[in-house]
Amino acid sequence: MSEDTPKRVHDEKSLEKLTVKELREIAAELPHERAIHDMKKEELVAFIREARGIKESASAAKKKHPVKIRMAKPALKARIRELKALQAQARGSSDRGGLVRLRRQITRLKKKSRHVAAA
DSSP, X not given: XXXXXXXHHHHHSOGGGSOHHHHHHHHHHSXXXXXXXXXXXXXXXXXXHHHHTOXXXXXXXXXXXXXXXXXXXXXXXXXXXXXXXXXHHHHHTTOHHHHHHHHHHHHHHHXXXXXXXXO
C-alpha cells in the first residue's frame, strides 16, 4: 500500500510542478530509447505525456513570446545621441523635469540596444 501512495501523488500533481529528479524517476519506469538523464525538464514532461497518452492542457502550454525589435542598433544609437544633445540643452536651461525624463529615455534605449546586440 505504501508503494501506491507515491504513484497517486505523481498522477494528481501536475507534471510541470515536479522536479527534474522526480520526472526522471517516472520516466525510468517507462520504456525509452533515448537516455533520460540527458533530457531537460520540458523534454521529460513531453516524453512522459507522450508515453502515457496525456494531452497537453492549454494552461500548461505557456511559452515565451519573442520580443519584437522595432529599431536596429544603429538607429537606437542615433536616437541616444539626439537625446544626449537635448539633455545638454536642458542642463543649460536648468530644466530639472526634462533632465529626468531624458535620462530615463536614454537608459531605456541603452537597454534596448544591448538586447538587440545580444539577439
